Amino acid sequence: DAGVIQSPRHEVTEMGQEVTLRCKPISGHDYLFWYRQTMMRGLELLIYFNNNVPIDDSGMPEDRFSAKMPNASFSTLKIQPSEPRDSAVYFCASSLSRGGDRNQPQHFGDGTRLSIL
Amino acid sequence: EDQVTQSPEALRLQEGESSSLNCSYTVSGLRGLFWYRQDPGKGPEFLFTLYSAGEEKEKERLKATLTKKESFLHITAPKPEDSATYLCAVQVVGTASKLTFGTGTRLQVTL
Numbered sequence: 662d663a664g665v666i667q668s669p670r671h672e673v674t675e676m677g678q679e680v681t682l683r684c685k686p687i688s689g690h691d692y693l694f695w696y697r698q699t700m701m702r703g704l705e706l707l708i709y710f711n712n713n714v715p716i717d718d719s720g721m722p723e724d725r726f727s728a729k730m731p732n733a734s735f736s737t738l739k740i741q742p743s744e745p746r747d748s749a750v751y752f753c754a755s756s757l758s759r760g761g762d763r764n765q766p767q768h769f770g771d772g773t774r775l776s777i778l
Numbered sequence: 779e780d781q782v783t784q785s786p787e788a789l790r791l792q793e794g795e796s797s798s799l800n801c802s803y804t805v806s807g808l809r810g811l812f813w814y815r816q817d818p819g820k821g822p823e824f825l826f827t828l829y830s831a832g833e834e835k836e837k838e839r840l841k842a843t844l845t846k847k848e849s850f851l852h853i854t855a856p857k858p859e860d861s862a863t864y865l866c867a868v869q870v871v872g873t874a875s876k877l878t879f880g881t882g883t884r885l886q887v888t889l
Contacts (some may be wrong), residue, residue, distance in 0.1 A: 665821070689866075693877050694779055694877075701795055703880070703881040703882065704822070704865065704867075704879040705879075706876060706877065707877075709875065709876065711874070711875075716874060717871045717873075717874070717876060725880075744884050752821050752822075754821070756875060758875065766812055766823065766824040767812075767824070767875070767877060769814075769821030769822045769823070770817070770821050772820075772821050
């Protein structure tokens with residue numbers, strides 16, 4: 662089965678440019694998560710969606726960051742304008758809710774390594 | 779505020795030398811504790827979920843246990859291919875499917 666697919670795998674761009682990261686979740690999963698990973702802060706949740714609707718965006722660092730999920734098989738994370746401090750690895754994950762108290766685990770893509778010069 | 783602390787930050791073992799990784803948590807109400815393995819350049823890979831104190835899960839050389847304050851990942855007779863960063867994460871009651879991660883333990887197993 663195909664896992665979570667992210668693109669691009671690497672992105673290098675100059676400060677001020679718009680950056681768009683893409684994610685295709687596992688088919689049938691109804692939750693989608695965007696994380697950022699840095700050496701200093703580890704893995705941080707930015708935003709997550711349930712059935713394509715944003716549920717919690719409290720982790721989005723500032724208004725320069727936005728995320729959309731136009732359909733069940735695609736999501737984007739956009740940074741505009743980008744800054745050097747946005748350099749990190751960005752992960753997308755998806756999971757399937759099962760109801761009750763026991764959720765299925767989140768499955769992660771291999772991330773996008775973003776470098777802002 | 780929910781907190782997850784992992785120790786040690788890094789651990790170097792010789793092949794066959796068993797040890798344990800620790801994940802301490804402070805949360806308002808635990809819904810589940812998750813262990814992941816992350817290899818360089820890859821996303822975290824799910825290992826285990828634990829839901830209640832006293833629960834244990836095993837997979838090959840790994841065994842995860844849970845108490846009301848912490849979880850341990852025991853590695854028995856590790857091999858070099860067990861080298862990775864091990865992450866734990868908690869899911870808290872009332873926060874839907876949100877996970878809060880610790881900063882991980884980098885494990886290196888040498889011959």
